[in-house]
Amino acid sequence: MSSVIKVNLPEQSYEIAIAPGSLDQLGEQMSGVKLGQKVLLVSNPMIFKHYGERAIASLKKAGFEVASYNLPAGERYKTLNSIQKLYDIALENRLERSSTMVALGGGVIGDMVGFAAATWLRGINVVQVPTSLLAMVDSAIGGKTGVNHPHGKNLIGAFHQPRFVLIDPEVLKTLPAREFRAGMAEVIKYGVIWDTELFDQLEASKHLEQLRYVKAELIQNILTRSCQAKADVVSKDEKEAGLRAILNYGHTIGHAVESLTEYRMFKHGEAVGIGMVAAGQIAVELGLWQAADTERQNALIKKAGLPTKLPANIEIAAIIDALQLDKKVKSGKVRFVLPTQIGVVKVTDEVPPDTISQVLASMR
Amino acid sequence: MSSVIKVNLPEQSYEIAIAPGSLDQLGEQMSGVKLGQKVLLVSNPMIFKHYGERAIASLKKAGFEVASYNLPAGERYKTLNSIQKLYDIALENRLERSSTMVALGGGVIGDMVGFAAATWLRGINVVQVPTSLLAMVDSAIGGKTGVNHPHGKNLIGAFHQPRFVLIDPEVLKTLPAREFRAGMAEVIKYGVIWDTELFDQLEASKHLEQLRYVKAELIQNILTRSCQAKADVVSKDEKEAGLRAILNYGHTIGHAVESLTEYRMFKHGEAVGIGMVAAGQIAVELGLWQAADTERQNALIKKAGLPTKLPANIEIAAIIDALQLDKKVKSGKVRFVLPTQIGVVKVTDEVPPDTISQVLASMR
Missing domain, CATH: 1.20.1090.10 (Dehydroquinate synthase-like - alpha domain)
Structure with a gap:
């Protein structure tokens, strides 16, 4: 049971792959896309606890060099401060233009990682691995990324399409x-x-x-x-x-x-x-x-x-x-x-x- | 004596107009491009002192609703903090997606205003009015925008093409x-x-x-x-x-x-x-x-x-x-x-x- 949906865009098209258990194929699936060797996986502590190691194992198995980082969970951390933290981590890990940030999480993680990827070195790759229903059907697709301004939601952001979206419906079982x-x-x-x-x-x-x-x-x-x-x-x-x-x-x-x-x-x-x-x-x-x-x-x-x-x-x-x-x-x-x-x-x-x-x- | 150069791009092309004294035609020239009514002109105190009022007068004459703001001068202010300040000003002035930021200044101003415009509401219009030789021939053209990370120059940024570039060579006379x-x-x-x-x-x-x-x-x-x-x-x-x-x-x-x-x-x-x-x-x-x-x-x-x-x-x-x-x-x-x-x-x-x-x- 699996589906692949193509998002057709003039500059760069990409696929959304939906299949139960596919989290363990993340690395393999990403190998099919032309991406550099370095990957920074970003999640939050709770989601990482459930799925982080599996995602990393799959990425390493496919030959990627993986670093990971957890941002605190919750909409109130969807701020430029969190993005600055990601910039620091990107620098520390010497991410290059060909490198990839992987967003493993719900809409907040996906939006922030997408925005950090959109603006680091004027744009590096991002792969979305949504873990909430909302992120799966909405925010992980279509390239809207961003953070909140103290006076308004998503006022700061950019369009930055993912290179690939992987949806594993089984992860919904741990969703509140x-x-x-x-x-x-x-x-x-x-x-x-x-x-x-x-x-x-x-x-x-x-x-x-x-x-x-x-x-x-x-x-x-x-x-x-x-x-x-x-x-x-x-x-x-x-x-x-x-x-x-x-x-x-x-x-x-x-x-x-x-x-x-x-x-x-x-x-x-x-x-x-x-x-x-x-x-x-x-x-x-x-x-x-x-x-x-x-x-x-x-x-x-x-x-x-x-x-x-x-x-x-x-x-x-x-x-x-x-x-x-x-x-x-x-x-x-x-x-x-x-x-x-x-x-x-x-x-x-x-x-x-x-x-x-x-x-x-x-x-x- | 005037030249117009076209930058041809798949998504949105634009013109670079070069003519002595053309600062006074800024508003008129911008009317030729499809832009909303609201304009935020951003400069620095020194450049604004020389050219700010002329630019604003020209914009108002052409029917634009103009607010202005000065960032402190110098590369050391080319930071995310300055961008956050611009976001606040954008919000205060209720800039909309059709609104325009005008960068009146050298490379630092142009890069910052470009980046703020690239990321406010996921991208609003920017018009570049470079006042330094470097900005005129280089940074105002081509859409590279950004700020410095404490550990590296221009590491944070986005591609965001201007809608129009106006170059008045006469302003070079006040350049150090x-x-x-x-x-x-x-x-x-x-x-x-x-x-x-x-x-x-x-x-x-x-x-x-x-x-x-x-x-x-x-x-x-x-x-x-x-x-x-x-x-x-x-x-x-x-x-x-x-x-x-x-x-x-x-x-x-x-x-x-x-x-x-x-x-x-x-x-x-x-x-x-x-x-x-x-x-x-x-x-x-x-x-x-x-x-x-x-x-x-x-x-x-x-x-x-x-x-x-x-x-x-x-x-x-x-x-x-x-x-x-x-x-x-x-x-x-x-x-x-x-x-x-x-x-x-x-x-x-x-x-x-x-x-x-x-x-x-x-x-x-």
């Missing part, structure tokens, strides 16, 4: 349950914005939370369809000049909610779930989407164990205000991704602020 | 004499690696140091030929996969000399002058270049008022050691650019360390 649920929000997102069959498949599954333990084939299939959706979109629009914006479905409100609760109350995926509920309802209010389809979406979000309500402690006016800080704001206009049917969305910056407020008020 | 001489090293470099006519023209000029005051037409011509050389090379090899390496002529030894003297003893161009003398002699020793042509090159370097000798306080063994830290090292092999005739160079990593030591010893 809440992280797994949060990642499911992005999977549902692909169903709504791109892939009706994926949506139907999720709808037909009795449980979403338990999948990773019991349904190896289903999880392989869900990962493959999600990665394929992301790869399709990124291949068509690497730098978010147009189409790629649809991947931000649920993220406009989601980001505002995350930032207003200082990234402490919600996981990213949880906030995206709330954002999808809001965006769906806005689409209904504007007459773009059928109420019945919104219900189907919201039922799926609930089944995944994700929140669908706005917490009472966030002022709606504060959300409206925070939207202005979004990276996607253009000339002061907030951009929304809105569904028109399941599998199809449109991008618009013509949502009246009153509609946003009204929808948010209905989500208490 | 030593800076002008240092910039001339890069001009001579283009003569040796690419443009025989430029070399001949420099050879035929009685003075090189005085050019900027008395010979508007000649300096216009020298700037144009130098920028054309850089544009030609960059257009053929944006990310330094091959040809672009020739621009590092004189830089292998030059960087080592700079770094061993902690960037205090020599201006970059001065170190490059020493590096060109060394590389020329290495080429002669290896039978690649005629001794007579080396002499012509060295005479030109001297005429420009640049040093051609190695200072006594640098150990030759230390230089050999420092070469290993160069960004261009591959599998431990040091890459040299060596002339084979005036206007033509080749890249090689097959220079015996003994030859390097011997040549350096002869330069005391």
Whole structure:
């Protein structure tokens, strides 16, 4: 059971390989890509404890010269300070332009290692080995890298495509349950914005939370369809000049909610779930989407164990205000991704602020 | 009197406009490029005092909304800390993806503003308005941006092409004499690696140091030929996969000399002058270049008022050691650019360390 998905890009294409147990083939798989001998594997202490030695053994077996380093875990360490630490380690290990950083971890590790690789010697190789569901289906693919500014998430960053992405679904078994649920929000997102069959498949599954333990084939299939959706979109629009914006479905409100609760109350995926509920309802209010389809979406979000309500402690006016800080704001206009049917969305910056407020008020 | 040079690149091409007095047309010229309304002009206190208000007036006249900020002058401020300051200012002024940072200054300002623009919101526009000779003919063109690591120059950075480069040769009149001489090293470099006519023209000029005051037409011509050389090379090899390496002529030894003297003893161009003398002699020793042509090159370097000798306080063994830290090292092999005739160079990593030591010893 294995899938290979190609991300086609003008400068450098790459593959996403998905197969249970493939962590032990990391070195072998990387040998197929033209990379220098030196590898710096970056992880965090918890993930390294589970998977670090296996990854290193596989890399060494394939002839790579491997150094490793653990950054502290958690979004609050996703800062330029951590990047500076990686620069120091890169220098200490004399990484060259042909060398490779391997990101073994979730979205935070992947984003940081990607950014360090993007900016060390003006760009060295990076290989992504995502260990969270969110990183597997979203952040490890497509080359968005970066860190947070004290006043905003991911404000500092670069586009830097990985040379290879290795996904071993078995590592999901050690992922905390809440992280797994949060990642499911992005999977549902692909169903709504791109892939009706994926949506139907999720709808037909009795449980979403338990999948990773019991349904190896289903999880392989869900990962493959999600990665394929992301790869399709990124291949068509690497730098978010147009189409790629649809991947931000649920993220406009989601980001505002995350930032207003200082990234402490919600996981990213949880906030995206709330954002999808809001965006769906806005689409209904504007007459773009059928109420019945919104219900189907919201039922799926609930089944995944994700929140669908706005917490009472966030002022709606504060959300409206925070939207202005979004990276996607253009000339002061907030951009929304809105569904028109399941599998199809449109991008618009013509949502009246009153509609946003009204929808948010209905989500208490 | 004006020249426009096109840098042709797959993703986004841009123009270099060279004309005396053109600083007052900055806004008008930028209107010709598709840029958002918000501009952050970044300079340093001295350059801003001379040219800041003129630049801002021109930008405002063309309808741009302008904020400005001065970074402290000098290579020792070319650090991630300065970049963080620029991020704060970008946030304060709510720069958007369509916004533009304008770098008004020499190489240090250009490199830093370029890097901040490359990494803010994963890349916003940058316009380069170089005010030093070195920045005009070299660093403002081609998209290399970055800052120094405490243990190495330009180790942190990104490729980020400007959307437009404006060169007003008249601003050279306020450039300190030593800076002008240092910039001339890069001009001579283009003569040796690419443009025989430029070399001949420099050879035929009685003075090189005085050019900027008395010979508007000649300096216009020298700037144009130098920028054309850089544009030609960059257009053929944006990310330094091959040809672009020739621009590092004189830089292998030059960087080592700079770094061993902690960037205090020599201006970059001065170190490059020493590096060109060394590389020329290495080429002669290896039978690649005629001794007579080396002499012509060295005479030109001297005429420009640049040093051609190695200072006594640098150990030759230390230089050999420092070469290993160069960004261009591959599998431990040091890459040299060596002339084979005036206007033509080749890249090689097959220079015996003994030859390097011997040549350096002869330069005391």
